[in-house]
Amino acid sequence: MELTANKFKANASKALVDAQLQKALGNVEKGFIGKRQKAADALPEFDALRDNARDIKNHTLAHLDLYLEEYERKVTAAGGHVHWAQTAEDARRIVLDICRKANARTVTKGKSMITEEIALNDHLEANGIEPVETDLGEYIIQLRGEHPSHIIAPAVHLNKEQVEGDFRRVHTHLASERDLSEPVSLLSEAREVLRQRYFAADVGITGANFLIAETGSSVIVTNEGNGDLTQTLGKVHVVVASIEKIVPTLEDTSQILRVLARSATGQDMSVYTTFSTGPKREEDPDGPDEYHVVLLDNGRSAMLGTEYQDMLRCIRCGACMNHCPVYHAVGGHAYGSVYPGPMGAVLTPSLNGIDETGQLPNASTFCGRCEAVCPMRIPLPKMMRHWREREFERNLTPAVARYGLKAWAFFAKRPKLYRFAASLGMPLLSLFGGTSRRFHALPLAGGWTRYRDLPAPEGRTFQQAWAQREALKQEAGH
Amino acid sequence: MSARDSILGKIRASMGSPASNDDRRRTVADRLGSAPAGIIPERAKLAEAERIELFCAMAEQFGATLARVGSYGEVAGEVSGYLRDRNLPATIRIGADKRLKAAGWETEKNLELRHGPSDGSDMTGVSHATAGIAETGTVAMMSGQDNPTTINFLPEHHIVVIKAGDIKGDMESVWAMVREKQGKGEMPRALNLITGPSRSGDIEQTILLGAHGPRALHVIVVD
């Protein structure tokens, strides 16, 4: 997709007045937050597992070269092929070559953010191969010529009436008087239409949630079963995955699986967790004849050893965006990049450079919710702050923001002065660069004010309010 | 330089001054060899009877239906009853699993058995699980002629038979079983962990069953 990250502010303003979008976005808060909390509360070991998941990934990243070598050895021993791709372009070329060798006319696809990152669909289409997205959400947005607005719920920005309109527009072979008013009828229709596509496809392309060094397995975690049909029914299965998906062992995978589904959808386990190892074997009645893995770097090795290394622990659960007040207000498309939300605000500048993406690290209120819920304990706000500093150093920041930051730094070192200035009706906010003022003046800003102390809605600063509250508590204690 | 060497080179260069390669190699070999288990939730550590009960409760919580029978001989009757109750055609797709051969099919004269992988035309498929995971009500299926992978995904109804003794507390115990069958570091072509029937929340975050895989999952536990 075309990167429009530096139009974030303009995109966000449009999103805020888009009534359809605002209605659909209500489902994010409604759907995800409570479910995650319930699932986390039901497992006493949840937080300890998060620590362990973090440690496993840190260990893996510290030995990534060796685990990659071992993984490659095991895939090859199982009869699979490993292809190394330094850039998105390399990966596109490799996948196209595999498809051409298989004389592929259509390919089915399981849901995969990495193939969005490398813009695979456009490339296949340009070369006469039809990609068919089979995940329901991905299918819907493919019909609309859109990109995912969420990493696990790609069509979360849409309402069912919009989906109905798309199905009527595209599925013209079906009776026009059919009832599509309920989500279940839309689902059934997509199921019927896509069933035929699995069997007709020559190649099935999936991503991977994990690559296991111990066994050479790729793992996909899904609920619909489309990923499994994609990789089982095609003659060739191509896995596209980035290098940081490696984990050492089956046991390590299990540790992370325990936090993945809970953080993502609030399930204890997703419906289908599939471990694939090589192509069809002699005694196998089904499965693909060929099994390929495209290992993509695309800027990740350059993140190792930097302040952004922790981002490589990300397991793409989506919890950070599900809990982000900015995401709730503007949705995923406003970010103008493949990866939206807090994880995107950190990862996109790493992958695409800060020049093109400088507005993203500012798409935050620093409320801290993302870090609080991230199963891999990634310090997202800290890293966004790093990017802001980088952007500042490089003088890419608009003058008013630069001035605001300088003013903030001045006051931050002088807390008494800050308190004084803040008590004068909070004019400091306007110095911070305009974004904060725009957002806190919005009617939809409930998400911000809930989690942050600025601006003070009752005309007192947070510090004043806090001091007063503490004083009252003390009085009550006497 | 090949893409492979270049990527690995960049990773190595990023590590600043890593411990000698030998030390790092030993660390990696140790971890792969010993596969430490990490944290196992308490609820996965129950004794057998409670473990089986937890498995059943969890599977039902995640949308599966459950039946318990006393022996393999009763499986065919249970399958027939399931089909009858739902007005499904008396035809099932089934693999070559020996345990399923002895399921008492001869008493169900009207039931037609189709063997081999599914071609997408089957309404109901029957498979035998390798193991169960009580912690999450999950069944573990291994690919191969005994239980072709397509039966797990193509039929509208998936009936999974599992031996009560194969129900383990946690995923880690399933890995121990797989290693025993396949050898350390080896896996079947496909290993499917299945928890409930297929579902999607992609339209307005409303959870609907039966997206692309089976609309219903019925688990028969053989005591």
Ligand code: SF4
């Ligand atoms: S950053 Fe954390 S919360 Fe966000 S998608 Fe990645 S793992 Fe999930």
